[in-house]
Amino acid sequence: MQEEEVASRPAARIDFPRTRLLILQSTSFCNLDCSYCYLPERASKRKMPLEMLPELFAKLYTFPTMTGGMTILWHAGEPCVLPPAYYERAIEIIEGQRPEHVRYQYAIVTNGTLLDESWIPLLKRNDFHITLSIDGPCEFHDAQRRTRSGGGTHAAALRGLRLLRAHDVAFSVIAVLSAQRLADWDRYADFFIEEGVASIGFNIDEQEGAHGTTSFADPSLVMDYKRFLKGFLLRAASSDGRISDVREFRNAFKRIRLAASPGSDYHNDLTEPFVIVSVATDGGVSTFSPELLTSGHPRYGNFVFGNLLTDSFEDIVHGAKFRAVYGAIKNGVESCARSCSYFGVCRGGAPSNKLFETGDFTCTETTYCRLTQKAVLDVALELTESLVQLQPGASAQAEAAGI
Amino acid sequence: MAAPKTQKAQISWQSPVMAAAMGVAVAATSVLLLAPATAQAGEVVTGQADEAATAARLEVAGRMLAQLGAGADLAKAGEPFSNDWTSKFDNWDKSASNV
Numbered sequence: 001m002q003e004e005e006v007a008s009r010p011a012a013r014i015d016f017p018r019t020r021l022l023i024l025q026s027t028s029f030c031n032l033d034c035s036y037c038y039l040p041e042r043a044s045k046r047k048m049p050l051e052m053l054p055e056l057f058a059k060l061y062t063f064p065t066m067t068g069g070m071t072i073l074w075h076a077g078e079p080c081v082l083p084p085a086y087y088e089r090a091i092e093i094i095e096g097q098r099p100e101h102v103r104y105q106y107a108i109v110t111n112g113t114l115l116d117e118s119w120i121p122l123l124k125r126n127d128f129h130i131t132l133s134i135d136g137p138c139e140f141h142d143a144q145r146r147t148r149s150g151g152g153t154h155a156a157a158l159r160g161l162r163l164l165r166a167h168d169v170a171f172s173v174i175a176v177l178s179a180q181r182l183a184d185w186d187r188y189a190d191f192f193i194e195e196g197v198a199s200i201g202f203n204i205d206e207q208e209g210a211h212g213t214t215s216f217a218d219p220s221l222v223m224d225y226k227r228f229l230k231g232f233l234l235r236a237a238s239s240d241g242r243i244s245d246v247r248e249f250r251n252a253f254k255r256i257r258l259a260a261s262p263g264s265d266y267h268n269d270l271t272e273p274f275v276i277v278s279v280a281t282d283g284g285v286s287t288f289s290p291e292l293l294t295s296g297h298p299r300y301g302n303f304v305f306g307n308l309l310t311d312s313f314e315d316i317v318h319g320a321k322f323r324a325v326y327g328a329i330k331n332g333v334e335s336c337a338r339s340c341s342y343f344g345v346c347r348g349g350a351p352s353n354k355l356f357e358t359g360d361f362t363c364t365e366t367t368y369c370r371l372t373q374k375a376v377l378d379v380a381l382e383l384t385e386s387l388v389q390l391q392p393g394a395s396a397q398a399e400a401a402g403i
Numbered sequence: 404m405a406a407p408k409t410q411k412a413q414i415s416w417q418s419p420v421m422a423a424a425m426g427v428a429v430a431a432t433s434v435l436l437l438a439p440a441t442a443q444a445g446e447v448v449t450g451q452a453d454e455a456a457t458a459a460r461l462e463v464a465g466r467m468l469a470q471l472g473a474g475a476d477l478a479k480a481g482e483p484f485s486n487d488w489t490s491k492f493d494n495w496d497k498s499a500s501n502v
Contacts, residue, residue: 020489021489021492023492071489071495073492075492105495107495109492129495131492131495172495201490201491203491233420236420237418237419237420237421238418239420240419241418241419241420243420244419244420244423245420245423245424246420246424247490249420249421249424250423250424251490252424253424253425253468256461256464256465256468257465257468257469258465259461259465260461260462260464260465260466260468260469261465261469269489276489290492340454341454341455341456341457341458341461342454342457342458342461343458344458344461344462345461372491377457377461378457380464381457381460381461381464384464384467384468385460385464387467
């Protein structure tokens with residue numbers, strides 16, 4: 001189906017899955033200038049005024065998807081360039097308006113360089129989920145995560161990490177991996193063990209937004225990536241629990257398990273509207289891949305589908321741009337369903353990666369999905385099949401399961 | 404070409420990272436044999452997967468994991484399941500909390 005056909009049809013019923021992640025761009029600014037960053041306006045010091053929050057949330061609560069539990073994540077800029085008092089007041093406002101049928105988990109993604117003692121009460125009192133962006137050992141980290149003058153940031157990030165540890169504040173780490181580091185799983189593991197990092201996820205340097213290339217473009221790197229994953233998991237498994245959570249495998253086993261659950265309403269968070277809601281500093285709202293909030297494309301312009309200060313939910317979902325993008329994303333999912341053996345678990349890939357790698361939401365395989373979906377699932381499948389072969393009694397269980 | 408390393412490493416399915424990944428600790432005696440991380444290309448884990456068979460393998464593996472109880476904590480009444488891409492941004496296991 002062509003996206004023009006979708007755009008010309010009456011709007012679909014508004015029965016989307018509920019919102020799970022609400023991203024608030026408290027500021028577009030970042031004090032770092034990382035080589036792989038997708039944010040095009042990270043030098044801009046725009047800020048979401050606190051005075052705007054009551055109106056923003058009043059509008060958000062008219063969204064039928066805003067129900068149940070969800071995470072509020074401050075992201076799309078470095079949130080810690082604003083003081084903790086900003087977030088204290090923001091949470092007061094948000095909680096003051098929160099309907100009973102909505103629950104929040106507050107979260108923050110930070111480079112850690114601006115964390116100091118003044119942040120601890122806020123983070124503890126509100127039980128923040130904290131994710132630090134640290135790319136492993138100093139040599140790896142400083143090659144990618146730099147200041148605007150080209151200086152390294154590892155030492156400052158480590159100060160933040162150690163501050164959290166000193167105050168017993170739980171945190172997780174996301175490390176961005178480049179293809180040049182695929183033989184270095186031991187060095188990553190050594191570093192994370194030494195620094196007391198128990199929960200780790202590896203993103204890859206992606207081709208999207210303001211970052212127009214990826215170091216993983218060569219398809220043969222998939223093999224090396226699998227070796228990396230397996231090597232790191234092996235180290236984690238032999239670390240006596242010091243590395244207790246590797247996101248790639250945590251997610252992979254759940255995906256495999258849940259996708260095969262009879263009757264489950266298993267979906268893709270990135271291709272269903274409003275499961276992720278992203279709000280810019282000026283109240284502009286986007287959905288699908290969070291990267292779309294700050295990105296543009298010659299075919300579509302930007303991906304801001306409305307403004308919470310002026311537009312209703314109905315305005316947004318009936319808008320021509322939203323319907324064109326949604327139609328194209330759905331076409332892409334349908335193409336994946338027809339052509340990809342991993343579709344049952346993946347459910348259609350990441351729209352932003354499709355667009356920025358190929359120029360088209362309707363495409364199928366991307367470098368991103370070859371790595372983060374297919375490669376990870378291949379390794380998880382092998383482990384699962386090994387379990388079936390090696391676990392005492394597993395054969396009988398498999399037989400009982402009709403396998 | 405460098406000679407392939409033959410050392411085998413073992414990983415317990417009940418090691419903390421695997422138990423956490425699985426959402427369940429299965430039999431303590433279960434042991435997975437992992438090919439050495441430096442294994443030569445061409446081993447199953449690093450070889451090109453047979454995509455045609457992958458859909459069936461995923462289905463079987465999902466049923467096997469369910470049979471073993473993996474991820475039983477995820478089956479919350481009324482909660483939709485998802486390919487949780489949100490953890491790309493915050494790396495938190497939302498299924499393990501109330502949100």
